Amino acid sequence: MSTDDAGTGEPTxxxxxxxxxxxxxxxxxxTADGLTLVGELARPAADxxxxxxxxxTLVTLHPLPTHGGYMDSHVLRKASWRLPALAGLAVLRFNTRGTTSPRGTSQGAFDGGAGEQFDVHAAIEHAEFHDLPRRWLVGWSFGTELALMHGRDPSIEGAILLSPPLHRATDADLDAWDAFGKPLVVLVPELDDYLRPPEARQRFARVRHAEVIRVDGAKHLWVGEPAVRRVLDEIVGHVLPDVPVPLPTTWRGESTTAERQETA
Structure with missing residues (x-):
């Protein structure tokens, strides 16, 4: 469903x-190196x-687990809560190796982005094996590094990067993505802690087809509903250009309220 008049009753x-x-x-x-990772798949549902x-399908890659990032980091969690109903998207979230969330703990230990290549590949393969169509990577912070370093899989349609720090991903990774040729959408907060729009435009110029989008007033963690809604609108607008954005801010029909969590 993609409109705010889905269901019955007064809009809330x-x-x-x-x-x-x-x-x-x-x-x-x-994973190919023998680990089991925990996750969740949210798909649009019939009545x-x-x-x-x-x-x-969005295959999401969470922020740095050593700084509080996990599959429930708030932008990714809200994507899973809203986008199946509002845009008909599937949202796959998972904990990278050694990461814990209420869903559980993935086996292994944090490896600074190296061993996590197997985690990225396992997530893409899961989506492919289960016939989840039109797969896009959505990485946030550390997750953008994983996408750039390990996400150049021929089965994906492109990647959307939220707050890329470009700490681990190198110019060689950017050059490889340029050669890869798949869409790369880069959302850069105006007030980011690590990489702000002017430098981001310089760094990502190596990817000739990259679209670098400055988000005024936003910070690295995308705190607040206006920031979250901007991110979700950009994701849907690029993955499903036929779906009108901005997305609805009200809903008619059943919904629930989650418990508050402290997440990155």
Whole structure:
């Protein structure tokens, strides 16, 4: 569903903790180096709760786990709460190796982005094996490094980067993405702690087809509903250009309210 008149009853505001209808299931990913990672897949749902074929799929990569990042980091969690219902998207979230969230703990230990190549590949393979269509990577902070370093898989359609620090990803990775040729959308907060728009434009100039978008007033953690809504609108606008944005801010029909969590 992609309009704010879905369902019946009076429209209610979509707030920070609003969870819209979706078919949600716990999943496990199995890496080529023998680890089991925990995650969740949210898909659009029919009225009876059964899963529908999504219009496209987001494979999400969370912020740095040594600084509080995990699959429930708030932008990714809100994507899973809203985008199946508002845009017909599937949202796959998971904990990289050694990362813990309420869903559980993934096996292994944080490896600074090296061993995590197997985690990225396992997530893409899971989406491909389960026939989830039109797969896009969505990385946030550390997750952008994983996308740039390890996400150049021929089965993905492109990548969207939120607050890329470019600490681990090198010019060689950018050059490789340029040669890869798939879309690369880069959302850079005006007030980012690590990489601000002017420098980001210089660094990402190596990827000739990259679209670098300055987001005025935003910070690295995308705190606040206006920042979150801007991110989700940009994601949907690029992945599903036929879906009108901005997305609805109200919902008619059933919804639930999640418990508040402290997340990156």
């Amino acid at each position: 505001p979509i707030r920070a903790l609003t969870v819209l209808p979706a078919h949600r299931e716990d999943i496990e990913l199995h 009876d709760g059964s899963p529908l074929t999504p219009a496209a």
